Amino acid sequence: MLKLGSMQLPDVSVMGVLNVTPDSFSDGGRYNSHDAALRQAEKLISEGASIVDVGGESTRPGSSAVGESEEIDRVVPVVEALASELGATVSVDTTKSAVMRAAVSVGAAMINDVRALQDDGALEAAAELGVPVCLMHMQGMPRTMQDSPEYGDVVKDVYNFLEQRLAACEAAGIARDRIVLDPGFGFGKIVEHNLSLLKHLRRLKDLGQPLLAGLSRKSTLGHITGREVDARMPASIVTAAIAVQNGASIIRAHDVAETVDAIKVTRAVMEAK
Numbered sequence: 323m324l325k326l327g328s329m330q331l332p333d334v335s336v337m338g339v340l341n342v343t344p345d346s347f348s349d350g351g352r353y354n355s356h357d358a359a360l361r362q363a364e365k366l367i368s369e370g371a372s373i374v375d376v377g378g379e380s381t382r383p384g385s386s387a388v389g390e391s392e393e394i395d396r397v398v399p400v401v402e403a404l405a406s407e408l409g410a411t412v413s414v415d416t417t418k419s420a421v422m423r424a425a426v427s428v429g430a431a432m433i434n435d436v437r438a439l440q441d442d443g444a445l446e447a448a449a450e451l452g453v454p455v456c457l458m459h460m461q462g463m464p465r466t467m468q469d470s471p472e473y474g475d476v477v478k479d480v481y482n483f484l485e486q487r488l489a490a491c492e493a494a495g496i497a498r499d500r501i502v503l504d505p506g507f508g509f510g511k512i513v514e515h516n517l518s519l520l521k522h523l524r525r526l527k528d529l530g531q532p533l534l535a536g537l538s539r540k541s542t543l544g545h546i547t548g549r550e551v552d553a554r555m556p557a558s559i560v561t562a563a564i565a566v567q568n569g570a571s572i573i574r575a576h577d578v579a580e581t582v583d584a585i586k587v588t589r590a591v592m593e594a595k
């Protein structure tokens with residue numbers, strides 16, 4: 323069992339990805355896309371996701387920011403339906419304090435912040451809301467982060483950033499027992515940075531917190547395999563297995579059923595004599 327505040331998860335669990343950006347469910351108007359999002363969430367849960375991560379702001383490389391009220395309009399109805407109708411455990415993927423507040427008020431159980439609570443008011447909101455938080459490392463901002471990421475020692479640099487954000491959380495009154503850390507694969511990182519972070523992921527365990535890893539379908543896997551985004555499932559599964567072997571407690575993934583199998587097999591090997 324992994325305890326995050328009042329939230330209980332399996333030792334190793336899957337966070338299923340549910341994007342609610344307008345381009346995610348391109349089947350027309352609001353009602354269609356709302357229903358499509360709920361059906362996708364049901365699929366993620368039936369395949370074994372412990373958390374559904376709902377995001378209304380695209381953070382893909384090159385993407386630009388979305389306004390606060392637009393993001394709330396996208397995210398809140400879906401979070402509310404998932405929490406109340408499906409009884410799902412929902413995390414809200416956002417950097418904005420107003421979105422955090424709105425989502426938690428309708429049932430979100432966790433905050434997933436790719437900016438590690440650095441935006442205005444985010445630390446305070448997370449402290450007040452009292453839910454678990456995932457702090458992710460990113461170099462730069464999504465629009466430009468892949469232009470020329472640079473590190474001295476990528477593992478050390480990410481470690482130091484996460485250590486500093488952990489201290490900021492503690493100072494703001496966010497208890498350590500509800501903080502998850504994430505190196506932020508693909509966020510201001512080229513292939514070699516992502517590979518070093520995955521290979522040496524266990525070093526981040528020295529920070530004393532559970533780790534989340536998200537490599538599902540990411541471009542590093544495209545660079546290595548030559549596959550387009552919708553053909554990267556097998557490559558994604560391999561990264562999930564390596565991440566679990568190297569200490570990850572939560573895997574953020576699109577292909578939940580396959581990821582669950584990968585985790586089972588990896589853990590069986592880890593537990594063998």
Ligand code: 8Y7
Pocket residue numbers: 339377381382415434435436456458504506507534535536537538539540574
């Ligand atoms: C991650 C993430 C994305 C990740 C955490 C994508 C929102 C890009 N990636 N959150 N979000 N960790 N914590 O390709 O790696 O899914 S969006």
